[in-house]
């Protein structure tokens with residue numbers, strides 16, 4: 689039997705984080721706990737938490753850290769994640785959240801925090817060439833467009849460049865991410881939990897590197913939160 693894992697995956701937008709999380713969740717047979725997916729699910733099924741999130745979004749407010757951590761806390765205390773672990777995606781974003789996460793997971797601890805490292809120039813290229821269906825959200829790019837004329841292969845909707853996908857806007861988002869995340873990266877490094885993994889190359893190659901990093905880690909003693 690493959691042992692489970694308690695893993696956090698960090699990475700800037702366009703680094704392929706979502707893809708790798710799904711692959712790792714299959715490999716280790718643990719849930720992929722994505723805060724973005726969970727929030728959408730809560731809103732869609734109108735849970736009390738989803739209704740609070742929706743009220744914030746309707747007012748144009750950001751979803752608070754507290755609400756996100758509450759949701760993550762509930763999910764990570766369920767039986768499946770308690771027993772085998774999780775691949776956490778989208779959280780933590782701050783040191784305070786990382787401390788709270790350690791409390792949620794206790795008396796267990798994280799096995800590893802993977803920082804998927806892709807050069808900014810490469811991510812910029814990927815994001816700037818991205819095109820998306822306005823109706824169903826299917827992803828395309830200038831190098832792999834829909835079969836006919838920017839009409840979605842899946843639903844027939846219009847395929848466009850998102851307004852916030854201009855190079856200028858992408859660059860700003862990436863800078864903001866670096867600024868916000870670097871203290872968190874330092875913190876995990878300090879606690880000897882961080883492993884930077886080269887996120888370039890094929891998805892298969894990146895998954896192999898991640899699995900290697902995780903499996904290597906298991907053979908070493910862990911000291912921290």
Ligand SMILES: [Zn+2]
Pocket residue numbers: 821822823824825826840841842843844845
């Ligand atoms: Zn579509």
